[in-house]
Amino acid sequence: MSKRRLSSLVLAALFPFGALIHPLAANADTLDDIKSRGTMTVAIDPTFAPYEYTDANNNIVGFDPAVMDAVARHLGVKIEYQRMSFSGIIPGLLAHSFDVEGSALNVTSERAKRLAYVVPTSKTVNGALVRSDFRKIPQPATIESLAGLTAAVKSASAPEQILKQFNETLKAKGLAPIQLISVDSVDQTVAALMTRRADFVFDDMTVLAGVIKQNPGKLKSTGELGPSQWIAWATRPDDTRLNKAISDQILAMKKSGELARLQKANLGVTFDTPTSDFIPAQ
Structure with a gap:
């Protein structure tokens, strides 16, 4: 029997097995x-x-x-x-x-x-967190009341995107934009607020409630602001x-x-x- 003929028979014998393996590999996820x-x-x-x-x-x-x-x-x-x-x-x-x-x-x-x-x-429903002695943002807060202020917010987060949307609204009204300090964690946003590098923190209201509880008498919420999201x-x-x-x-x-x-x-x-x-x- 020639080597070519032998190779063909071997491949023919192996093919059904290979055909069974391929779908299994393709379906693995x-x-x-x-x-x-x-x-x-x-x-x-x-x-x-x-x-x-x-x-x-x-x-x-x-x-x-x-x-x-x-x-x-x-x-x-x-x-x-x-x-x-x-x-x-x-x-x-x-x-x-x-x-x-x-x-x-x-x-x-x-x-x-x-x-x-x-x-x-x-x-989630977002809002602005401020120091207890801060008076520039009313309760409840409005987008316009944030004009020209500095916000600390988590980088790449939905609250950061909402603030950018607020800036579009402010621009259309001829008002100064919100200056953003984008950081990696909630703790870093609070640190920026407490050291007065930021005027407010913008984040989920549930998260902010916990921050207020950890800092009694030092911080306050200005109420819900912006769209709610799942x-x-x-x-x-x-x-x-x-x-x-x-x-x-x-x-x-x-x-x-x-x-x-x-x-x-x-x-x-x-x-x-x-x-x-x-x-x-x-």
Whole structure:
């Protein structure tokens, strides 16, 4: 038998096996990888109490970790947290540096172009935090009352984008823009406020309430300002099975009342979160 004939027979014999392997390899995705490893790598910025922060023993705790724990139990895996600054989370997710992001992420139409949100777990309403002796911003605050002032805000966050939108409004009215000091953490925004480098901090009202509690008599809220937004985690757009697995567990927790219980315990309030059609229009 010729070598060419022998090679053809060998290839013919191997082909059905190869045909079976290829679809399996093609269908493997992040959810399969997570279950195979037994761990889910989650990126988080634990500087955003009460959503995610560290306790006295440096354990990551808060509302988001509590919900993520339930998701991991449902999948039968353990969580391996990867700590990083908030500004690095979306780039890291898209670069496949971890499996999923687990920090509170405001749902915006712009982000939805690059990410796939799971169903929301909470809702955010923003506001301005000032020193107790600061009188330039009334209660309730208005966009116009922020003109010419300096704001401290987390870099790459939804509140930062809202302030930029406020500046468009101020520009159209011929008013001075808000000067932005963009930093990596809530603690850094508060430090800028307390050292008078900033006139106000702009962030989620629930987060600001915690900051006021930690600094009795020194700080005050000026009320809600700007649009409310849903809060959700995100996966890569091609991780549809992982996205659905996480969403299904959150929906099950919503139905059982567990999600509302965790909201009340960690955030002090409850929200009736949507099950679909929650991405805002452009």
